[in-house]
Amino acid sequence: MTADAAALLFRTTFGSDPTGVWSAPGRVNLIGEHTDYNSGLCLPIALPHRTFVAAKPREDDLVRVVSAQGDGLVEVPLAEVAPGRPGGWAAYVAGVPWALRRAGYAVTGLDVAVDGRVPLGAGLSSSAALECAVGAAASDLFHLDLLAGDVGRTTLAAACVDAENTIAQAPTGGMDQSAALLASEGHALLLDCRDGHTEQVPFDLSAHGLALLVVDTRAQHALVDGQYAQRRDSCEAAVRELGVASLREVPAEGLEERLSALSSDVLRRRARHVVTEISRVQQAVTSLRSNDFRAVGELFLASHASMRDDFEISVAELDTAVESAVAAGALGARMTGGGFGGSAIALVPADRAPAVQATVREAFAARGFRSPDSFLVTASGAADRDR
Template structure:
């Protein structure tokens, strides 16, 4: 294991020093539990989706960034086909055979980790038993995709430990993202799209990832707000959400029904400029509103990319605002806490703000002038206190790098 940088080295590169320190901590816990060093430590980031919500399973476009908050996994190969899981945050551990992993088994947080070697084996990759110790530093329930961060950290560990060769090139990372999505959909029984896993594995620093969920292609879009005197503020409302409670699945089913009734494979095939002609062909108002959100949101992703490439952050702010209104009114996935965070941030100087993630809780984001960051943060905190909501956790993020080996 690499030691944490100290002295001048840490001062020169604090991010590297922090990563090494985190890796050393989870490695030490591994030694406590197993009496030996792990073979390495791997990590994967959470994500913020800038725009393009609930478009991934509609073969649409989305625009996530990786964030600095990461989940770490210390790992060691076993000589049998067993998998042990422990976590610094969760008291429940797991000890099971790889052959016992299946749809819906195991249950709980271990499903996201255990599903990865299961999914890789289904792709005919030779993956054996593992001892894993997890340190999850992506806030749970905040809509920042802590589940995908866990999956992707395990995935890059498996690739390295079993010499699968999937980390070194984007095609391999795309395959890992697909395997992690299968782990979440089948083993963890969460019907999500593939955006979260692609972000954790394929984002690059100072860029957003334009992901085409129809063909899996990507483009790197410059996203360096500090260079323009701006900050991306995450406002974790601490209104917890769960993607397995049926609401997410219901939205997905509405979209599939709308596509079927319109005679297309997915709502991606409905052009935004023909939406007014398409919607009257749907039988009920709820399905019309769900479809309208998806089609207009896909177009907002395109418009946001154009604005970012032109450094037009005022236009980005407007698109954020329009996106939130669509999610609140047409897709109905916001909540009182998210709406309050968004409205307060705008009122105190944000260029634009929107909820991010699957919805029904979690986080909102805002593009804020750097000199207004403290004002907006304080205003949101005070607004939550006045509304008698749980205190939010607000923090700025920058576009970070993908899953990697840390030690």
């Protein structure tokens, strides 16, 4: 178990046993991309892949953190945590107690050992898994009682978002942290980012002879290189020009007439994606509840086309993954996550999964791309204490 590995790393590094071990999952978003920061809807599931954190509180202000995937011990006093400090992966750890303290909670320093099993750079929210595992640890270590129910977990998710936005300086919208803290096994999480309302939507593909395949394209994926922020800026510009509170307020009906008021084709395309994507989430939930998986597959394809053509966040590897998966028998496929690399998902007949995986690998090889990694996933549970 990686809980044991995290505990062993803690003992080796800090010379004592941790108080406990906590973990949080990565996520894939079934549909609803770049809608979270537009007060829209999204539909993620938690992955079985988790990040494990062994931790122990300190009496002083120091945060000390080591990772099995990192390069040595990082130390920083909480009073010195600030935008960009510490840099790199440690920002996602130190930022969480900093954000909890900023939210008014009595938090001191802590020692942390991390063992992350969410694929890095794959668009599967390894950063949110790390933040939320640290947040879960902090909740228990400092007796904050934020894991007891959805209200506390929502509060903790907000602190993790603050840590990522402010300290790690990545403009995430909050879907990832909500999925990591609120997801339920066997369900997708319908998240309304306007009011924070959530619903659990049954997502048991195996009962219908289906499976969800994740294809990590291994194309470079980083949200801090400015592209994600540019898309968010475009959405905010469209909101200002349309005179609405958010793109959530723009109805899908009569959309083209509304979009004609925007000053550029780029803004029209960006806004079109968001408005139609919110509608696709609503349709996907209806289809899942009625077990209409062919309709879900068609919505996956429409979503990918919108992200490729209107939002312009796909890359050749993602397009190849989608096209080859469908050619091999997938009901539908789409890129997932922030884009510009990362992963695609495909809804496949379970007995066709190996053939789909082989076809995707062959398509990548034919185009000279790095060989992708692919794996089947099920909807898993939220962040919690492991021991």
